[in-house]
Amino acid sequence: MCRIHGYFNTTATPRELTEVAALQRHGGPDGTGYVTGPGWGIGNNRLALVDPEGGRQPYRFGDRVHAVFNGEIYNHDALRRRLAQKGHTFTDRCDGSIIPALYAEYGDAFVDELDGMYAIAVLDSRGARPRLLLATDHIGMKPLYYHWDAAARALYFASEIPALLGFPGLAARTRPQGLDAYLATKTPFGQQTMLSGVTVLPPATTLTCRPGQAPRIVTRAAPDPVPRLPDDRRAVGSRLRGTLRHEVGRLLTADAPVAVITSGGLDSSLVTALAAEHRPVHSFNIAYRGRWPFDERHHARSVAEHTGTVHHQVEIDPAELPVLIEQTVAHLGQPNADPITVSTHALFAAVRAAGFKAALTGDAADEVFGGYTRMRAAAEADADGRPWTAAYLDQLGVLPARLRHRLYTDAYRADAVATSPLPATALDALTQGPGSALERITEFELRHRLPAYHLRRVDHLTMAHSVEARLPFCQRGVLALGRALPDRLRIHGGQVKTSLYAAAAGLLPHGVLGRPKQPFTLPVSAMLTPGTPLWEYARDTLAPARLTARGELRPGVVNGLFTRQAQHPDDITAATLWALLVHGVWRDRIAAARPLGVAA
Known part of the structure; x- marks a missing residue:
């Protein structure tokens, strides 16, 4: 796990590269490095979880291919063995050190061989002109931001917005329609951010660039498709449990301590139970001092006792909220309207203070398995032949469009209503794509809402404290099963996440399996x-x-x-x-x- 940054077809001094790295050092305090050439430079900050003694970045293949990497490659051992059979040698067992050799063997298609979470930059100077490649993982667990200066034909990139703005000449300029997009979806969706000129590379995307040419962007197909699963709740639940058990076991592997986050809800509790099957684990829950609605600490404690974890109850004084908000906004680089951001920030500070460098979470289960009430309402409306799109979109935001427009000045309202807060591609996928309403909603949630609203904040607010978040529900095998579910195994009879409840049967206390869903946030x-x-x-x-x-x-x-x-x-x-x-x-x-x- 690291932070990466760089520039292409322009110049920056070593001191300037060092200053950019310093702005995201919290995400990689265990080492830093960079390499430069005529018109280009790439660098990194390292958080060492695999082979701490090796794995120094930038990685290289010969003297002409260099790479920096943020994330974890879970199938690196198998790939290393395959590459060794082709004659490649490696001086360490770090997961990222295979990337240059893999690129040398497979070219741009090397990312198709990777199973993990990542944002990667490869600089190839073997030809007459250098070539830059940037790539993101299949679901967007590791964000990558960039600025393309069309006039100068120059490109800059970094793992965090503040670091990107640390390059000389890049300034924080607010996007005029940003406020409306923010209130409509709680944070901007798609490639847009709240800043003009700052773009986020979408999930499953490869960007390539040569001097004097505009970036070429290719979206890769979803990996590991699975045929439609049978409408058999028990059989699918058993298969899902086995897949999750395998993924949780893989994600517990590291050369550093790994914890689990236990909110007390179904998703994180199931991850906790499966992790405890593999080995003794420490679990963490956050609550606020005093008596507040939606306090889940007793549910988390029940799960910890049931599964035998060493439990840590983190408590935050509500008087600290102003300071926590300032810190949270600073690390996100742009606003996210969900109060869970502050809880996440405070929780992972405690995780790191307890000595852990990685933690498994239950994020993304709702998107994969149909866990939101807005999904249920839309599916029921569609089944009855009633319109559902407007109501569904209103529930994505802070408040409905008719109410948020009342907040605006006349001048800003005129500007806001002229532009859709959602990218056209996202709206088209939701309203005109193939499949049932629930299938379209699931793809919309996975491709558009999950990366923007959940995964970026998880990445930034865990790495703010040098902790790597590992996400079992985002792994390729789990996502493939989720996409292959028939609608009845997502939502049926008013119950959400029917297949996931089937997978959890017998593993969790009845009080957790039978309780209503509530957000992991603050009241x-x-x-x-x-x-x-x-x-x-x-x-x-x-x-x-x-x-x-x-x-x-x-x-x-x-x-x-x-x-x-x-x-x-x-x-x-x-x-x-x-x-x-x-x-x-x-x-x-x-x-x-x-x-x-x-x-x-």
């Missing part, structure tokens, strides 16, 4: 009340003078939200104020010209 509606540090912080960040200066939001309407929350608190009002607060913190950092990755 904003209860915490955002007059007199608390969070309330005062929000009032100051969203003060009328600040909103007027930005020109996007109507101060009177925002003030009305505070009045309503004080008198008659509700979840929508609280979520809106939280989202506006997070956006305001992000905008203030830009206005103050502070590096986005440096906490105040």
Whole structure:
């Protein structure tokens, strides 16, 4: 696990490369390195989990092929044996050291041989002109951001937005339609970010570039297709359990301590139970001091006792929320409206403080197996012949379109409504793609929402503390089974994740299997009340003078939200104020010209 960065068809000094690396050193404190050539340079920061004594980056094949890598390659031993049979030699057993030889053998198709999570950069200078290749994994577990300067034909890239902005001449400029996209989907989807000129490379994508030419981008096909599974809940549940058991076992392998995250819900509890079958593990749960709604600590404790883990209960003082929000926004580089971001940030600080460099989580199970109530509502509406798209899209956001437009000034509203907050390709896939409504929704969630909304925040907020998140539900074998499910084994009879519940049967306490779904987050509606540090912080960040200066939001309407929350608190009002607060913190950092990755 590492952080990578580089430039192509332009110049940067060694000092400038070092400064870019320093902006993401938290994601790779165990080593750093770079290599440069005429018009190019690539570098990395390393978090050592496999072969700590070896694996120094940049990797190379001869003197003309160099590579840097962020992630984990789980089938590296098998690939190393195959490459050795072809005459390649290796001086260590680090997973990433096979990449240059694999590229030399298979060219751009080398990524098809990889099973893991990754963002990779390969610089090939064997021909008359150098060539840069960037590649992301099948689902987007390891983000990669880039800036293409069309006028100069120059490209810059980095694992984090603040590091990308550390290259000379790159500035943080807000995207005019960014606020509406943010409120519509809680963070921008697709290749767009909240900043003009900063693009994120989509999942399963290979970008290649030669001097003087625009980047060429190719989307790769989904790996490991599986024929449609039979409509047999017990048989599919058994097969899914076996696949998950195998993947969890693989992901526990490292030359550093690995923990598990246990929220107390189905997904992370199942991962915890399967991990405990392989070996003794430590589990972590987060809660906030005091008595709050949705406190899951007793469910997590029940799972820990049932599975025999060494359990760690992390407690955060709600008075720390203003500082935590500042730190969280700084590490994300752009706003994400889900309060779970703050919980994630605080939780993984504790994971690292306890001595762990990697942790398994339950992220992505809802997208793969049909776990959201909005999915159920859309499937039921479609079965009844009722329209469902508008209601489904409204549930993706902080608040419905008709309500969020009331927040805007006249000038900003005119600008916002002229552009769809969702990429056209995403909307087309949702409304016009093949298959049933639930199949289209599943693909939309996996291809568009999961990478943007979940995986980027998981990556940034775990690596902020030098911890690698490992995601069993994102592994190729699990995703293939999820995509092959008939609708009845996703959602049936009002129950979501029917196949996953079948896989978990007998492994978890009844209190976990029988409880209703709830989010792993913090109770904003209860915490955002007059007199608390969070309330005062929000009032100051969203003060009328600040909103007027930005020109996007109507101060009177925002003030009305505070009045309503004080008198008659509700979840929508609280979520809106939280989202506006997070956006305001992000905008203030830009206005103050502070590096986005440096906490105040």
